Amino acid sequence: MIAGISVAVAVLAGCGPLPELDGDPTAGKDGGAKSDSETGRGVNPLDNPDGTGPGLKVISSDKDRAKARDLIDKVATKGRGAKTGYDRDEFGYAWADSVDDVPWGRNGCDTRNDLLKRDGRDIKYRSGSNCVIASMTLYDPYTGKTIDWTKSKASxxxxxxxMPLSYDWQMGASRWSESKRKQIANDPLNLIPVDGSTNGSKSDSGPATWLPPRRDIRCSYAVRFAQVALKYDLPVTSADKAAMLEQCA
Incomplete structure (x- = not known):
């Protein structure tokens, strides 16, 4: 847990009490605030359009919030389609490395370990491997928690x-080729390592019914949702788009 911060995880981010997580006075090596690389807090999604930079940084300036709204405005809307025929396997087996046209595809490591390496700190690998991560420290942007993780407690x-895969399916991915579905399932732009129980509460919800418990990261989350939608030419529901715009108001 980061010093001075108390975290409460809400099951549905649109309901109930929200954690007070604005502002972190931790000091960096120069005596000032720690840099993003020191804290592992990630980069501004507006500056990370391919998702290869770690995590999510809070979008706080009026200028960037205006840019965020402009980006979200470009996302098309339509009603959510039927879930008929959806299966996780329709997007390829989980964390496949054999994916073309996404960063780190076919690099010899599975997608999950690529993402842990991107966002983790103090990484230690399994003996004899330069790919499989055995332990690390992760800063979770959704809750503000720092997690000391080991592979023995993987979940x-x-x-x-x-942008959940079931959501993608209902918004048009059911008509895609298998290769394109594998891309969105393994694209680092669409993937963030987070606290397991918080992720479980999200299921396949859109932003109108689920947002990260941490209030000040929600605009960044909305931007990332929009970036994925625009890259893959997927619409969102009108309610979800309205919720996304509201986070960056």
Whole structure:
């Protein structure tokens, strides 16, 4: 847990009490605030359009929030389709490395370990491997928690599909080729390692019914959701788009 911060995880981010997580006075090596690389808190999604930078940084300036709204405005809307025929396997087996046209595809490591390496700190690998991560420290942008993770308790960290695969299916991915579905399932733009129980509460919800418990990261989350939708030419529901815009108001 980061010093001075108390975290309460809400099951549905649109309901109930919200954690007070704005502002972190931790000091960096120069005596000032720690840099993003020191804290592992990630980069501004507006500056990370391919998702290869770690985590999510809070979008706080009026200028960036205006840019965020402009980006979200470009996302098309339509009603959510039927879930008929959806199966996780329709997007390829989980964390496949054999994916073309996404960062780190076919690099010899599975997608989950690629994402843990991207966002983790103090990483230690399994003996004899330069790919399989055995332990690390992760800063979870959704809750503000720092998680000391080991592979023996793997489910404590889960990889969130920001735009859930079932949601993708209902918004048009059911008509895609298998290769394109594998891309969105393994694209680092759509993937963030987070607290496992928090990710479990999300299920396949859109932003109108689920947002990260941490209030000040929600605009960044909305931007990432929009970035994925625009890259893959997927619409969102009108309610979800309204919720996304509201987070960056």
């Amino acid at each position: 404590e960290v889960q990889i969130d599909h920001v």
